């Protein structure tokens with residue numbers, strides 16, 4: 001696949017240069033909208049990770065690590081401006097690579113530019129404190145970069161996750177090694193190209209595509225990495241945390257969820273409905289913060305099911321470039337996983353289903369969005385993260401039961417509450433076990449500025465917003481005895 005942003009799609013980006021992977025081999029990537037071959041990407045491995053970590057270390061100990069914060073910010077601002085100028089090209093790359101409808105891919109590219117802008121502005125605003133202490137002492141804190149940060153990211157939102165994790169790491173002066181998912185490397189490589197054109201010094205950002213168990217495992221187990229951030233599945237997140245433990249380095253994990261929206265009888269349903277559905281089907285449900293459970297107070301349960309079902313019946317699914325409501329899943333393998341879950345739906349009632357466009361290619365990874373009415377909140381489909389366009393509507397009797405069901409999974413990433421009762425809003429915001437709680441909305445439009453992360457199996461640590469800068473730095477206390 002040709003793109004002016006991809007001079008060498010089959011190479012790694014290390015030390016400011018496009019280099020062939022040591023293996024000399026590539027991974028074939030297919031277009032999920034058609035099933036046809038799309039591109040060959042580098043099959044990076046341990047040797048390439050070694051080279052990338054060494055390049056990052058050299059950058060951190062060299063010009064990049066010594067650069068004044070304001071100058072780092074200026075470079076990030078230039079990257080953001082270049083991303084913004086190339087939104088359409090980036091969106092098309094993403095749409096073809098992962099099957100994301102073009103409008104949604106464009107929103108990701110715009111979010112990436114916005115992350116760069118936000119973190120550009122924060123570079124010189126992260127400050128320490130002075131601490132009142134004993135007579136004769138002056139004590140203050142310094143926020144220092146970790147050094148080399150490793151970033152292992154998934155295929156569902158590469159641009160947004162690069163923005164929130166690499167953006168925050170760079171602005172605080174770390175040098176990064178990024179291992180994108182094998183299904184979705186193209187925008188990561190394009191981002192490296194744009195960052196290079198914007199003047200990011202060689203080695204400050206290195207990108208090594210490759211398989212998770214090869215390049216990913218090499219990065220997470222590398223003794224030269226000072227901090228790891230990972231977004232992906234729970235099983236791999238556990239492996240990353242164990243790998244980090246071997247070198248006792250800090251790790252940020254964002255591992256998805258089973259996020260509820262709680263709809264009380266007094267809610268403004270007209271306002272809620274688009275959020276209830278969109279939060280489940282955006283990016284074909286392949287979203288960590290997807291809202292896969294809709295909990296509804298019993299007196300309005302039938303009405304909500306009916307209104308959501310009407311929306312589902314109108315949903316159309318087709319190729320990414322046709323820009324319908326829902327694209328294909330990222331791969332045939334992901335389609336198989338989602339269909340495996342759908343085969344376990346005994347005991348649930350299908351309330352409605354979207355349609356796959358007649359002209360959608362037979363080889364594409366399409367799954368029609370499906371809405372279930374579910375009486376049992378402990379059903380497997382109401383507990384496991386499906387990562388497909390599937391939502392369950394579950395009734396509850398009162399606030400206590402709503403809270404118990406909402407908090408009754410192993411996850412805790414995002415939750416929302418729909419009610420006009422102000423006191424209940426405040427109570428629910430406290431009671432819901434999640435890293436983000438939305439009142440009378442869901443997702444707040446993505447919110448680059450809003451700290452994000454999980455509880456329980458959803459992971460730990462916070463990315464996004466200013467808060468992320470604390471995670472990507474380490475605190476040093478300096479105590480001077482001067483009499």
Ligand code: ADP
Pocket residue numbers: 152153154155179180181182210211212213214215216217218220231232233234236237239
């Ligand atoms: P998903 O289910 O979204 O594909 P994964 O957790 O499998 O999520 O993948 C997320 C990222 O983790 C990808 O970049 C993938 O290559 C990487 N990965 C997969 N397995 C490993 C592993 N054993 N060690 C390190 N990284 C891995």
